[in-house]
Amino acid sequence: MTPKANGIWVIILTFLMAFLLAIVPFPEWAMHYRPQWVALVLIYWMIALPYRVGMGTAWVVGAFVDILEGSMLGLNALAFTLIAYLVLNVHHRLRMFSYLQQSALILVMVGLSLILVHWIKVGTEQSDSVGMLFLLSAVSSAFVWPWLFVLLRQLRRGFDVQ
Amino acid sequence: MFADRQFDYMDRVRFTVAYLTTPIYWVADIPARTSAWMDDVFVSHRDLIEENAELRQQLLFAQRELQLLAGLASENNRLRELQAAAEGIRGEVETAEIINVSNDPGSRRVLINKGMHDGVREGLAVLDAQGLMGQVVEALPFTSWVMLITDSRHGTPVQVNRNGERAIARGQRGQVPGLVLEFVPDTADIQVGDLLVSSGLGQRFPKDYPVAEVTEVVHDPGQAFAIISARPMAELDRTRLVMLVEPEQPELLGPPTAAAFFADQADEDAQGDKTENTQTDSSDMAETTVEGSDVTTTETVSEAANSETMTAGQEATQEVSQ
Numbered sequence: 459m460t461p462k463a464n465g466i467w468v469i470i471l472t473f474l475m476a477f478l479l480a481i482v483p484f485p486e487w488a489m490h491y492r493p494q495w496v497a498l499v500l501i502y503w504m505i506a507l508p509y510r511v512g513m514g515t516a517w518v519v520g521a522f523v524d525i526l527e528g529s530m531l532g533l534n535a536l537a538f539t540l541i542a543y544l545v546l547n548v549h550h551r552l553r554m555f556s557y558l559q560q561s562a563l564i565l566v567m568v569g570l571s572l573i574l575v576h577w578i579k580v581g582t583e584q585s586d587s588v589g590m591l592f593l594l595s596a597v598s599s600a601f602v603w604p605w606l607f608v609l610l611r612q613l614r615r616g617f618d619v620q
Numbered sequence: 621m622f623a624d625r626q627f628d629y630m631d632r633v634r635f636t637v638a639y640l641t642t643p644i645y646w647v648a649d650i651p652a653r654t655s656a657w658m659d660d661v662f663v664s665h666r667d668l669i670e671e672n673a674e675l676r677q678q679l680l681f682a683q684r685e686l687q688l689l690a691g692l693a694s695e696n697n698r699l700r701e702l703q704a705a706a707e708g709i710r711g712e713v714e715t716a717e718i719i720n721v722s723n724d725p726g727s728r729r730v731l732i733n734k735g736m737h738d739g740v741r742e743g744l745a746v747l748d749a750q751g752l753m754g755q756v757v758e759a760l761p762f763t764s765w766v767m768l769i770t771d772s773r774h775g776t777p778v779q780v781n782r783n784g785e786r787a788i789a790r791g792q793r794g795q796v797p798g799l800v801l802e803f804v805p806d807t808a809d810i811q812v813g814d815l816l817v818s819s820g821l822g823q824r825f826p827k828d829y830p831v832a833e834v835t836e837v838v839h840d841p842g843q844a845f846a847i848i849s850a851r852p853m854a855e856l857d858r859t860r861l862v863m864l865v866e867p868e869q870p871e872l873l874g875p876p877t878a879a880a881f882f883a884d885q886a887d888e889d890a891q892g893d894k895t896e897n898t899q900t901d902s903s904d905m906a907e908t909t910v911e912g913s914d915v916t917t918t919e920t921v922s923e924a925a926n927s928e929t930m931t932a933g934q935e936a937t938q939e940v941s942q
Contacts, residue, residue: 477644481720483652486857489725525637526644527723528731528758528765531630585726586772586793592725 465619469511472499472610473519477526490591493599494568496523497541501564502610504545505552507619516542533578537571544570557604564603569596635736638760645731645763649719652860714739714864716746719763728771728791730754732862735762743824745865751830751853752776752818753862768856769831770797778831779819780810786819789832789850797856799832801848806839810848826865 476495484492500519503511520535527534544567545552552560576592579585613619714734722729734740736759744756746766754768769776770791776799779786785808792798804810814834820827832850839846 474644477641478648481645481723482648483721484723489723492723522637522641525634526641528729529724531634579724579726583773585724 465614465617468613468617468619469503469507472503472613475499477523480523481526490594491598492595493602494572494595497538497568497571498564498599498603498606499610500538501541501545501567502607504542505549506611506614508546508549512546513539513542529579530582530584533575536578537575540574541567541571557607560607561600561603565596565600568599569593572596634758635760638763642735642760642762645720649733652719656860716740716764716862716864718766718860718862722765727773728768728797728856729757730766730768731763732756732766732864733763734864735760735764737761740764740864745825745829747829747863747865748854748859748861750855750859751832752825753852753854753856753859755824756864766862768797769852769854770799770856775802776825776831777819777821778816780834781815781817781830783809785810786821787816787848789816792849797852798835799850799852801834801850802845804846804848806846808846810834810837810846812837815853816850 473496476499479495480492496519500511500516504516516538517535520533520538521531523534523538524531548563552563555563572592572595576585716732716734716738718730719733720731722731732740732746740756740759742756742759746753746755752769754766754771754774756764757767758765767774768791769789772791772793774791776789777786778789778801787801787804787808787810789799790802792800801810801816812834815830816832816834818825818827818829818831830853832852834848835851836849837846838848
C-alpha cells in the first residue's frame with residue numbers, strides 16, 4: 459500500500475464541498491455568520507495529516523478562494539498560510555485537546571486571519587469597514603468546529619486516508 | 621497581492637484559474653435553478669392563462685408606447701440633424717442571470733452567468749427592467765463580476781431628469797444600500813422625488829437610463845455641500861435577469877485635424893480606451909476650428925473625405941458656412 463496516494467480524492471472532495479459552502483448565497487442579515495468553511499477543513503487536515511497538508515497546500519487553497527471570491531490574488535492565500543503556520547506549530551497539542559479547547563483555539567486563529575484580511579481589504583480600499591461584525595464569522599466557525607471535526611474524522615477513518 | 625494590484629499579467633492567471641472555479645459556482649446555483657424550475661413546472665393551467673392574458677395586455681401597451689417612441693425618435697433625429705449633432709447609438713443588448721452574490725458584506729458585487737466567451741468585457745453597463753444596476757468589473761471565462769452602483773467605490777455620472785442638473789452618485793457606505801450625490805452646491809435645484817438618469821458623461825454608461833430617485837435633501841448651513849440621498853430604481857437585491865448594454869461609442873464631430881486623422885488610423889489598428897479618449901479630445905478641437913475659420917477646415921476635409929466620420933464634418937462646415 460502506498461500511503462502517499464491514499465485518499466487524495468477524499469481531501470480534494472472535502473475542499474470542494476468547503477468551496478461550495480463558502481459561496482452559497484446567504485441572506486443579507488446572515489452574511490456575517492458564515493463560518494470559514496475552507497479554513498476549518500484546512501485546519502482539520504493539517505491536524506490529522508500534517509505531513510501531507512501543510513503551508514504549501516494552504517497557500518494554493520487560499521489562492522483558489524481568492525479567485526472564487528474575486529478578491530485580490532494572494533489575500534486569502536496569505537491568511538491561510540498564517541493559519542497553517544499557527545496550526546502546524548501546535549498540532550500535537552491540538553490533537554490532545556477537548557473539543558471546547560480546540561474551538562477556543564480555532565476562534566483565535568480564524569479571528570486572526572479575518573483581522574488580517576480585513577486590514578488589507580480596508581487598507582487597499584477593496585471593501586468598506588462595517589464595524590467589528592466581521593469577527594462573528596470566527597465565532598460561528600468555532601461553533602461548528604466540533605461537528606465538522608467529528609464528521610471529517612469519520613470520513614478519514616472510513617476511507618482510510620493516511 | 622502586490623503583483624495583482626500593480627501589474628496586469630496576474631489578470632491572465634486569474635482568468636485561467638477561473639476555468640476551475642466556474643463549475644463550483646454552477647453547482648452552488650443548483651438550488652436556485654431548481655426552485656425556478658419547480659415554479660415553472662408546478663403551475664396551474666388557469667394561472668398560465670391569466671398570466672398570458674396579462675402579458676398580452678402589457679405587450680399591447682408597450683407596443684403603443686413603442687409607436688409613439690418611433691415618432692419621437694424620428695422627430696428627434698430631424699432636430700438633431702438640424703443641429704448637426706451626433707446621434708447617440710443604442711448599443712447591443714444581451715441578457716444574463718445573476719448566479720451569486722459577493723460574500724463580503726463590505727462590497728456590493730454580484731456574479732453573472734455570462735463571461736468573456738459570451739462577448740462580455742470589462743466596462744459593460746448592466747441594467748434591469750427598472751434601471752441601471754452597475755458595470756462589469758471583471759470578465760472571467762464563463763462568468764463576470766458586476767459592481768453595483770450602490771458599492772461605495774462606484775460613482776455614477778447622473779443628471780436630474782427635470783432640469784439637467786449634473787452630479788455624481790456614489791454608493792452609500794454602511795449597511796443600507798443607497799446612493800449619495802457628492803459635492804452638490806446648496807443652490808442646486810434638486811428636490812425630493814426627482815428622477816436621476818445616467819448622463820453618459822463618463823462614456824461608460826448609456827445615456828438617459830433611470831438610475832435613482834431622490835429620497836432626501838438636507839441643506840445643512842454648517843456644511844459646504846447639500847446632503848442628498850437617493851434610492852436606486854433597479855431592484856438590486858431582487859432581480860435575477862439583467863441586461864448587458866454596450867456603452868455608446870463617441871462619434872466624431874466636425875472636420876478632422878491632422879491629429880484626429882491619425883488617431884482614426886491608429887484606432888483601426890488597435891482599439892482601446894486611450895485611443896477613444898484622444899479621439900474625443902481631437903473631435904472637440906475640430907469642432908472649435910469649425911466655428912473659428914472656414915477656409916482652412918474645408919481644405920482638410922477634402923484631403924481625407926473617404927473616412928466615415930468626415931461626412932459629418934462636411935455637413936457641419938456647410939452649416940457654418942451657410
